[in-house]
Amino acid sequence: MSVWGCLPVLAVGFLGTLLVCPVTVPDLMAAQTPPQQPSPGESALLAAVSVLTALAAVWSAGRRRPGRGPALFLLTVLLLLMCAAVTLWVRGRVGTDGWTLGATLESLAAGVTALLLRAALRRGERGRPLAGEVWLAMVPFREDDRRARHYCVVVARRRGYAEVLQITSQNKEGRRDHVWMPNAGWDPTSGKEHWVETGVPRRVPYEDFLKARPQGPCPGTTWRVLRVRRRGLPARRRTPAVGRR
Secondary structure (H helix, E strand, O other), X not given: OOHHHHXXXXXXXHHHHHHHHHHHHHHHHHOOOOOOOOOHHHHHHHHHHHHHHHHHHHHOOOOXXXXXXXXXXXXXXXXXXXXXXXXHHHHHHHOOOOHHHHHHHHHHHHHHHHHHHHHHHHHHHOOOOOOOEEEEEEXXXXXXXXXXXXXXXXXXXXXXXXXXXXXXXXXXXXOOOEEEEOOOOOOOOOOOOEEEEOOOOEEEEHHHEXXXXXXXXXXXXXXXXXXXXXXXXXXXXXXXXXXXX
16 A cells, blocks of 8 residues: 555544544553552543544534534434444454554544444535524515525424525614524624514425525524524414515
């Protein structure tokens, strides 16, 4: 294998080494003569490196959007548990006699695990409108069955459709059913001001989303207002058949 061909393997091994260093480094120190153990400060540092590496791996796998923090936390914990499980599995197969071989295989296995999880997350989000994102879609009118191209904020995913709130460039200042929405993160070119409705969400089938990727995340200040106002809506009234456009 050429030097360039070895680079991906080395990169995967390095990633895995960072993920499982709280396990492999104490093993290395214990194999010294005389045996050693990491201090509490060193153990904390190793744990921090592992957690930050796992966080970076899952953060880079998903799209930036408001309210993503809890999912990042859960996925980081999941990745660390998966790496720990695969490390123990490799150790059980290899044994503890050859530390160098065991540590190398453990690091490679953890690195491959991280890449597989990251690929699964990226594939799972491809073409999917997620809550907190701005998308271009065929948004239905409220008063009849017509639809029109509009940017909208996705507020929930349902079976077969998403619930959205329509964005408009018409001036809605002073209206209680709309809130001003900054362009930052999703509209860098138009220069227009935008407002998003805050009432009952509309239903948009997934096939009516017009692009494979979102325009960007809903600005955090606007998203917080939408979430507060959505919590005040009775569940049975969130998707009525008629209403104001």
